[in-house]
Amino acid sequence: SSFTNQNGSAMSRLQFLNFLARMRRISWPMAVVGNVRAVRLQDASLELAEVSDASSAAGRPVRGVERCACPKEFSGLSCQLPGRGFFIDTSGGRDVSQLTIKPCACSNRSELCDPFSGQCLNCRDGFYGKKCEVCPPGHVIETGSDRKTICRPCRCPGQPSSQCPHFLNSALQRYPRCPRNFAERCEALGSDMDICTCKEGYDGVNCERCKPGYYGDPARNLPCQPCPCSGNILMEPGSCHNITGECLRCQNSTGYYCELCTDWMFGDSVDAKNCTGE
Structure with missing residues (x-):
């Protein structure tokens, strides 16, 4: 109780423990008396201990090491660590007097956070982020009948399959991408339909088909991909087969990928695109 910070304020237990952890030397x-050339320190020792079952412990008991009964905010042999659901706020930098212990702020979607950064861990209901506050792209925030807010995958074009749970437990900045979910974002319209803003290459109210110039079948979980036609088609319906991607309407070229000049023409159909009959 007699220790103080440089500004004269009383030093808390957390501040005192951090002070001891950062201490590099002791001076006294x-x-x-007389003409002394050298001073030597002898017989200095520091006791260390491990927690063990007294009936099976090897070695002698260490009486000078205590095991504290910590309040909920702290944990560890000497209450030197944050307790479950708490973290050390280091926003004040290395100034020991500014260190404080704070509860995890996870928007009621997790009880755990990193003990030193405060980053929330194991966020529930599809959210992620430092405070479990971020709903990832391709998802929508929805409030259920129980007034609980969730972040669910967009139904664009269909409901999540067994490969993508209705609620996503995301770790930090990473989250799984749901099959049959091809939206950048969406807006819930009733209980079974969403208005979708589709990713590039997708079209339809629910991103259920590919745009012209793309092939695939989103309704069957086949993603839309650009037609592999060497840039020799117009971006219009029927330019390539909607499932296989075979090029059907090549411009001044031919072949499965529009990779050849047409008959009676010569040049480079792929790179230079200079097929000519002259």
Whole structure:
């Protein structure tokens, strides 16, 4: 209770423990009598201990090491660590007097956070982020009949399959991408339909088909891909087969990928695109 910070304020237990953890040397005054050339410190020791079952412990008990009964905010042998659901706020930098212990702020979607950064861990209901506050792209925030807010995958074009749970437990900045979910974002319209803003290459109210110039079948979980036609088609319906991607309407070229000049023409159909009959 007699320890104080540099500003004169009383030092808390957390501040005192952090002070001890960062201490690099101990200095003390001494009186020198006569012509002394050197001073030597002998028989200095520091006791260490491990928690073990007293009935099976090897070695002698260490009486000078205590095991504290910590309040909920702290944990560890000497209450030197944050307790479950708490973290050390280091926003004040290395100034020990500014260190405080705070509860995890996870928007009621997790009880755990990193003990030193406060980053929330194991967020529930599809959210992620430092405070479990972020709903990832391709998902929509929805409030259920129980007034609980969730972040669910967009139904664009269909409901999540067994490969993608209705609620996503995301770790930090990573989250799984749901099959049959091809939206950048969406807006819930009733209980069984969403208005979708589709990703590039997808079209339809629910991203259920590919745009012209793309092939695939989103309704069957086949993603839309650009037609592999060497840039020799117009971006219009029927330019390539909607499932296989075979090029059907090549411009001044031919072949499965529009990779050849047409008959009676010569040049480079792929790179230079200079097929000519002259």
